[in-house]
Amino acid sequence: MSAAALSRPATARRAGPLAGRVRAPGDKSISHRALILGLLAVGETRIEGLLEGEDVLATARAAEALGAEVERLGEGSWRVRGVGVGGLRAPAAPLDFGNAGTGSRLMMGVVAGHPIEASFDGDASLRSRPMRRILDPLALMGAKVVDAAEGGRLPLTLKGPDRALPIAYETPVPSAQVKSAVLLAGLNAPGVTTVVEREATRDHTERMLRAFGAEVTVEPHGAHGREIRLVGQPELRPAEVRVPADPSSAAFPLVAALITPGSEVTLEGVMTNPLRTGLVTTLLEMGADISLEYVREDGGDEVADLVVRAGPLKGVDVPPERAPTMIDEYPILAVAAAFAEGETRMRGLHELTVKESDRLAAVHAGLVANGVEARIEGDDLIVRGGGGRAPGGAAAVATHLDHRIAMSFLVMGLAAERPVTVDDATMIATSFPTFFDLMGGLGGDLEVAP
Ligand SMILES: O=C(O)C1=C[C@@H](OP(=O)(O)O)[C@@H](O)[C@H](O)C1
Ligand SMILES: C=C(OP(=O)(O)O)C(=O)O
Structure with missing residues (x-):
C-alpha cells in the first residue's frame, strides 16, 4: 500500500490558553545511540526513558538483526545484550529504517567497521536523502557499496572490509550523522580515527562513547569547530543510559505556549546541552518569556525545567553559525516568527533542504498558504510576522512525509485566526508518538481524521 493511502489528515484550531506541566518524550538522538552502543558493548545495557517512536524502534530491530538481544521491560525501559565491537553478525534480511536518517546513517558506520554485508532501506522520504556524505568516508575506511539506487541512495547494500582502516576526516557539511558514522566505523579499526568538524554539531556520540569506556578526546578547531579523536578497538562496557526529554520535541509545546495568548506551560527535564539550545537562545532574543528552572545534571547531560509564558515576540536575525544547534527547530521557529512583530531572517539553511x-520549501509553502508573508533568498528564509495580528490560517499544508512540518503547522493552527490542517499526521509517530495526547492535555484543540 502506498504511504498516501495510509495518510491521516489532522486539524488544529484556536481554543483557550494552554496550561500545565508536561514532559516531552526521550531524546531521539540519544535513544538511537543508546541502542547502537548497547549492541556494541559486551553485556547488558539498561536504558530508561527511551523514545518509543518509530525511528528508534527501527534502530532497535536493526540492532537485533545484527546480533543483539533487545528487550522492552516497561514503558521507556529497555535492556540490550550486546555482542561487542567486532562481534556483529550479518543480518538475514534488509534493515528497514523507515523514515530515519539518523538510525540508517549511524548503522551504516557500524556495519562498515565489520566484515559483514548488510542492506539498508527506508520509506520514500529516506530513499530520497543523500547518503554519499556517509558512504564517501566509509569507503576510505575500506567499506564497499555493493549496490545502491541512483546517486548512492537507498536501497543500498554495504560490505565492510576484513579490517577497517582508521582515517582522519574533515566533514564537508556540518553533520553529527556523518561525524558519528565515521566514529562508529572507527570503533573496529586499529589505531586512531580522527574527525574534524568546522562547526561543532551535537556531541552525543562522543559523550556516550566515553560513558561506555572508549578513549575519546575532543579539542577545539578554529573558531567554531572541533577535532575528535577515538582510539579504536576498545572493549565497550555496558552502561546505564537515562534519556533526557528531547529539546527538539519540547520545541512544539514551547512555541505553542508562546503564541497562544494567556498560556503558561512548564516543560520538565528538557536537555539543555549547548549544542541543542539554539532555538531557546533565538526565542529569548525575540523577547520570549522562558525561564530555566531547576537546572541540574541528569544522565550525563544538563537538563532544566522550562517555564514558558505567552507574550509578544519581535523579529530577529538568526546567524548561520547557530544552525547546527537548532537544525531541526527551524520549521517551528518559522511559525513563532509568523506571530512576531517585524521580520525574522534565518540565515544559512541549506542543510534544511x-x-x-x-x-x-515546505515551510515557505505552508506559511504562504496560511497568509504569512515569507520569502526565500538563497539559503535564507525571511518571515514577516503580523505582531498582534495572527496568521489567517485556513490552509491545508503538504507535509511530504515530514513529522516536523506536520507538528509545526498544527502548532500554528492553535493560534491562527482559522483552523490549520495538515495532509498527514502519521509521521509524527516517528519522533513524538504522544504529541496529540500531550498537546490535548495542555488544552490544545487538535483532531486527527479517523
Ligand atoms: O545525529 C543526530 O542524531 C542528528 C543529526 C542531525 O542531522 P545531520 O547530521 O544530517 O545534520 C539532525 O537533523 C537529526 O535530526 C539528528
Ligand atoms: C532530521 C531529522 O531526523 P533524521 O535525520 O534522523 O531523519 C529530524 O528528526 O528532524
Whole structure:
C-alpha cells in the first residue's frame, strides 16, 4: 500500500490558553545511540526513558538483526545484550529504517567497521536523502557499496572490509550523522580515527562513547569547530543510559505556549546541552518569556525545567553559525516568527533542504498558504510576522512525509485566526508518538481524521 493511502489528515484550531506541566518524550538522538552502543558493548545495557517512536524502534530491530538481544521491560525501559565491537553478525534480511536518517546513517558506520554485508532501506522520504556524505568516508575506511539506487541512495547494500582502516576526516557539511558514522566505523579499526568538524554539531556520540569506556578526546578547531579523536578497538562496557526529554520535541509545546495568548506551560527535564539550545537562545532574543528552572545534571547531560509564558515576540536575525544547534527547530521557529512583530531572517539553511523533506520549501509553502508573508533568498528564509495580528490560517499544508512540518503547522493552527490542517499526521509517530495526547492535555484543540 502506498504511504498516501495510509495518510491521516489532522486539524488544529484556536481554543483557550494552554496550561500545565508536561514532559516531552526521550531524546531521539540519544535513544538511537543508546541502542547502537548497547549492541556494541559486551553485556547488558539498561536504558530508561527511551523514545518509543518509530525511528528508534527501527534502530532497535536493526540492532537485533545484527546480533543483539533487545528487550522492552516497561514503558521507556529497555535492556540490550550486546555482542561487542567486532562481534556483529550479518543480518538475514534488509534493515528497514523507515523514515530515519539518523538510525540508517549511524548503522551504516557500524556495519562498515565489520566484515559483514548488510542492506539498508527506508520509506520514500529516506530513499530520497543523500547518503554519499556517509558512504564517501566509509569507503576510505575500506567499506564497499555493493549496490545502491541512483546517486548512492537507498536501497543500498554495504560490505565492510576484513579490517577497517582508521582515517582522519574533515566533514564537508556540518553533520553529527556523518561525524558519528565515521566514529562508529572507527570503533573496529586499529589505531586512531580522527574527525574534524568546522562547526561543532551535537556531541552525543562522543559523550556516550566515553560513558561506555572508549578513549575519546575532543579539542577545539578554529573558531567554531572541533577535532575528535577515538582510539579504536576498545572493549565497550555496558552502561546505564537515562534519556533526557528531547529539546527538539519540547520545541512544539514551547512555541505553542508562546503564541497562544494567556498560556503558561512548564516543560520538565528538557536537555539543555549547548549544542541543542539554539532555538531557546533565538526565542529569548525575540523577547520570549522562558525561564530555566531547576537546572541540574541528569544522565550525563544538563537538563532544566522550562517555564514558558505567552507574550509578544519581535523579529530577529538568526546567524548561520547557530544552525547546527537548532537544525531541526527551524520549521517551528518559522511559525513563532509568523506571530512576531517585524521580520525574522534565518540565515544559512541549506542543510534544511535534505531532511525528511525539503524543509526550506515546505515551510515557505505552508506559511504562504496560511497568509504569512515569507520569502526565500538563497539559503535564507525571511518571515514577516503580523505582531498582534495572527496568521489567517485556513490552509491545508503538504507535509511530504515530514513529522516536523506536520507538528509545526498544527502548532500554528492553535493560534491562527482559522483552523490549520495538515495532509498527514502519521509521521509524527516517528519522533513524538504522544504529541496529540500531550498537546490535548495542555488544552490544545487538535483532531486527527479517523
Ligand atoms: O545525529 C543526530 O542524531 C542528528 C543529526 C542531525 O542531522 P545531520 O547530521 O544530517 O545534520 C539532525 O537533523 C537529526 O535530526 C539528528
Ligand atoms: C532530521 C531529522 O531526523 P533524521 O535525520 O534522523 O531523519 C529530524 O528528526 O528532524
